[in-house]
Amino acid sequence: MGGWRVVPVSVTGPEHLRQGTENQDAFAHLRLGDLTVLAVADGAGSAARSATGARLAVEAACDAASLLDGPDPGRSGRSAGARRYAGRVLGLFDRRLDRLIDETGGERGDYATTLLAVVARPPAYVFLAVGDSFLVVEHRGAGPHLLVPPDNGASRGSTVFLTSAGRDAAVRCGLIEDPEITGLALCSDGVLDAVLAAGRDAGGGPSLLAPADFTAYLHMFADRAARPAALSDRLQSPDFTASSGDDKTMVLAVRA
Amino acid sequence: MTTPAVGFPPVQSSKSRLLVTLVVDTSSSMARDDAIGQLNTALRTWREDLHADNHLRHITEIAVVTFGAGGVRVVDPTGHERAGEPYAPITRFQPPTLRAGGYSPMVKGIKDGLRIMDERRQALAREGVQMAYTPLVFLLTDGAPSDDQGKPCDLWRSLAPELRRQEAEQGLMFFAFGVRGADAKVLEALAPDKHYQAEGTDFASVLGAVRQSIDRVVRSTEGVRTDEMASRLKKRRSAMDWITDHARGEA
Numbered sequence: 066m067g068g069w070r071v072v073p074v075s076v077t078g079p080e081h082l083r084q085g086t087e088n089q090d091a092f093a094h095l096r097l098g099d100l101t102v103l104a105v106a107d108g109a110g111s112a113a114r115s116a117t118g119a120r121l122a123v124e125a126a127c128d129a130a131s132l133l134d135g136p137d138p139g140r141s142g143r144s145a146g147a148r149r150y151a152g153r154v155l156g157l158f159d160r161r162l163d164r165l166i167d168e169t170g171g172e173r174g175d176y177a178t179t180l181l182a183v184v185a186r187p188p189a190y191v192f193l194a195v196g197d198s199f200l201v202v203e204h205r206g207a208g209p210h211l212l213v214p215p216d217n218g219a220s221r222g223s224t225v226f227l228t229s230a231g232r233d234a235a236v237r238c239g240l241i242e243d244p245e246i247t248g249l250a251l252c253s254d255g256v257l258d259a260v261l262a263a264g265r266d267a268g269g270g271p272s273l274l275a276p277a278d279f280t281a282y283l284h285m286f287a288d289r290a291a292r293p294a295a296l297s298d299r300l301q302s303p304d305f306t307a308s309s310g311d312d313k314t315m316v317l318a319v320r321a
Numbered sequence: 322m323t324t325p326a327v328g329f330p331p332v333q334s335s336k337s338r339l340l341v342t343l344v345v346d347t348s349s350s351m352a353r354d355d356a357i358g359q360l361n362t363a364l365r366t367w368r369e370d371l372h373a374d375n376h377l378r379h380i381t382e383i384a385v386v387t388f389g390a391g392g393v394r395v396v397d398p399t400g401h402e403r404a405g406e407p408y409a410p411i412t413r414f415q416p417p418t419l420r421a422g423g424y425s426p427m428v429k430g431i432k433d434g435l436r437i438m439d440e441r442r443q444a445l446a447r448e449g450v451q452m453a454y455t456p457l458v459f460l461l462t463d464g465a466p467s468d469d470q471g472k473p474c475d476l477w478r479s480l481a482p483e484l485r486r487q488e489a490e491q492g493l494m495f496f497a498f499g500v501r502g503a504d505a506k507v508l509e510a511l512a513p514d515k516h517y518q519a520e521g522t523d524f525a526s527v528l529g530a531v532r533q534s535i536d537r538v539v540r541s542t543e544g545v546r547t548d549e550m551a552s553r554l555k556k557r558r559s560a561m562d563w564i565t566d567h568a569r570g571e572a
Contacts, residue, residue: 079376080540083540217451257336258333258335258337258379259332259333260330261333261336262333263336263448263450264449270449271446271447272449273336276333278330278331279330281329281330282330285328285329291328295328295329299329303375304331304332305332306376307332307378308332308333308376308379310376310539310540
């Protein structure tokens with residue numbers, strides 16, 4: 066993929082392996098002109114068809130990116146574009162889900178999934194997030210930064226999904242412009258405990274942060290000789306699986 | 322943090338917890354047939370069993386409250402004879418050797434168990450650490466509640482609705498497990514759908530039921546957070562079914 070080396074890895078969590086159920090995470094990446102689209106979705110463990118919902122979500126994130134293809138509209142245009150992209154993704158997801166429900170049955174909640182998507186055209190990055198997946202960016206000289214933290218809603222028990230009634234109020238989307246971003250890591254919450262650290266926000270309250278050594282995940286794959294299988298092995302290692310029984314997905318993108 | 326694979330950073334420490342609180346009867350009746358000895362042995366086996374589970378070892382903290390010898394005591398879970406933190410991670414949990422004596426102030430023991438659990442939950446929240454699963458409180462007893470003077474008391478009657486309220490509002494699950502001699506009426510009132518009584522003084526079976534209950538909560542709700550879990554659990558088989566399965570050896 067021109068300009069970026071993308072390393073996507075998703076492994077089935079130990080609980081789903083034990084139960085014989087499928088991986089309910091999904092990921093996708095796409096090059097579209099000078100755009101690079103990256104997406105991760107985490108199907109809700111409690112929803113019967115969430116793996117399908119997650120797949121619909123990442124496909125919508127990729128398909129909607131055509132909206133952003135074309136001549137650079139300038140900063141104000143890019144900001145408006147971020148909002149229009151979010152609307153297009155949600156609209157595509159809803160229409161496709163409605164059609165699927167008409168054809169195969171089920172209810173919206175059966176397809177519950179989060180979504181995190183980034184459309185990269187350096188130095189501009191459009192992001193869209195619903196739910197508890199998270200985005201870490203690597204900044205040249207400043208290291209890793211948790212740019213989009215996981216959103217667990219009002220409490221950890223109230224994660225908002227693409228299928229939730231209150232979804233539109235929980236959508237986070239925006240535009241980042243930074244020529245010094247050298248890496249992106251889109252992660253499902255299955256890896257949260259293993260890769261993020263507890264810290265304090267500016268007001269002294271508890272918050273999550275990307276520790277300095279998070280950089281290693283991205284630096285490793287700046288070397289084209291590094292095998293994606295090494296990350297897969299890591300996500301299935303005993304200490305990672307001990308951290309969470311959930312499915313684990315990381316989509317890493319490193320400026321080539 | 323654990324040792325990293327080559328090239329990757331170590332896994333970060335856990336930012337979510339499972340709190341398990343044991344409220345244990347150590348009154349003088351526990352000396353009969355060496356029930357207290359069986360309990361001590363069963364606790365050590367239980368600890369090893371939990372320690373062997375990667376996920377539970379990563380997230381679980383345990384506290385032990387006793388009622389009987391010495392009144393109501395929050396025992397140092399690391400096995401030291403000093404007042405330490407009420408909760409310890411499994412890796413530091415060393416079941417203390419309990420001794421039997423005194424009366425059975427069960428209700429105060431349960432209330433103290435609920436209190437330390439709530440304090441720990443709040444302390445963790447201040448550190449940004451959330452509950453991975455609904456906190457679990459287990460009563461283990463061979464008798465019936467008494468007051469501080471050893472007289473039977475019925476304070477448990479008013480405790481029962483308080484437990485239901487806390488289960489609904491505070492997000493906890495309360496289990497009442499007993500061996501021979503335990504007052505079945507009290508167990509049922511305190512935990513209508515989560516009580517179990519073993520034969521004889523088989524504390525190994527009782528601690529097995531505790532482990533089974535922990536397992537079922539964790540396994541049945543993986544990836545589902547606490548608020549959502551409450552509604553899911555209502556749709557699932559009751560905890561009593563799990564315990565019955567365990568007692569029958571079918572689980």
